[in-house]
Amino acid sequence: MFPILKGIRIIDLTAVILGPYGAQILGDLGAEIIKIEGPEGDSMRPIAPTAAPGMSAIFANNNRNKTSVVLDLKIPGGKRALEKLIPTADVLVHNMRQDALDRLGFGFDAVRALNARIIYCAAVGFGRDGPYAGRPAYDDVIQAASGFAGLFEARDGTPLYAPSIIADKVTGLHLAYAVLAALLHRERSGAVPGYVEIPMFEAMTAFNLNEHLSGATWGDATTAGYQRMLARDRRPYQTQDGWIGALPYTAAHWSRFFAEIGRADLSEEAWFTDATERSRNFEKLYGIVAEAMPTRSTAAWLETFARLDIPHSVINRPKDLLDDPHLAAVGFFTPNFASETPVKRTLRQPISFDGLETTPDLPPPMLGADTERVLRAAGLSEAEIAAALPAPEH
Secondary structure, three states, rough: OOOOOOEEEEEEEEEOHHHHHHHHHHOOOEEEEEEEOOOOOOOOOOOOOOOOOOEHHHHHHOOOOEEEEEEEOOOHHHHHHHHHHHHHHHHHEEOOOOOHHHHHHHOOOHHHOOOOOOOOEEEEOOOOOOOOOOOOHHHHHHHHOHOOOOHHHHHOOOOOOOOOHHHHHHHHHHHHHHHHHHHHHHHHHHHHHHOOOEHHHHHHHHHHHHHHHHHHHHHHHHHHHOOOOOOOOOOOEEOOOOOEEEEOOHHHHHHHHHOOOHHHHHHHHHHHHOOOHHHHOOOHHHHHHHHHHOOOOHHHHHHHHHOOOOEEEEEOHHHHHHOOOHHOOOOOOEEEEEEOOOOOOOOOOOOOOOOOOOOOOOOOOOOOOOHHHHHOOOOHHHHHHHHHOOOOOO
16 A cells, blocks of 8 residues: 555445445555445445455455445434544545435535535446436446447447446546545645546546547548557467467568568558558558468467567466466565455556555455444444444344
């Protein structure tokens, strides 16, 4: 854990992936993250594989450096407990539908009335000013709505979802930097930003169209789509005995590759020597690579691309990364937790800061592990703490 945000307290009313992923980044940077969970816990807790009841792998990988406080916000005692916590915090983040949180009594105005300096961040499916506001949204829905699934259709003829919870994680990154920017603004100006909204649809559309807006940037909507990304042969290449990833990119890369495969003449073609024309002919370029790859083994091509200084890689499967020598050297999977945890591998924060001493991470918390301690520190009596949860069923 880095000490950069030490002293910043964040109330985390998020669940599933989007909010927990973004809040974990802020926790990795040293903020105190108080994760508020209902009595049933975050819905990711029971997802197999689990190491203990309520401690799944996917939960563990999105909820380190947090404490868990269980409150039932549907009962008066739970609401009063959160109302006592809010004045102690710098930030509140949530990824509920805003109208649902409003009905619980924790909309923007209500929270600001309790703490005038709190930064209120809402991660929602669709921006509140558009006709889709309030619609339910999950990762698959946003991959479909944002054009991401449609990129596969543009290339292969069939829309597909990525085998990754990509929309949630992209939006989670936006959430993290929105909180950081809001904190910096408050620190520099003394003014607290108003309602901070992070909509999944807009965030993922911006992510997708960054390169694919293409000619529509100049007003020609018929040319939307970056053709190099949509080339059919822009994919892992099949060799004699396996697969390889390679990308000749610069003119020098391509010229060295052409010479290697006995086609040095291509470097003199007009469509290649002109950079703009070359960018229009990526289908042809990638086709040349695809045609050449089956002539040698994977090992031979790895040696060739290294010799030619052309970017390349083996095709790693997820399990291959567990033994990757580079990741091992940087300690990428090595846990550094402050207390016992079933977690044997973790995904460390990939950024680093020279000159900053780190402290051990907090392990992903068991459900409600910190409820009494946190609420007691906030000034709640034992009776108020007991009233924050529903009475146990007999």
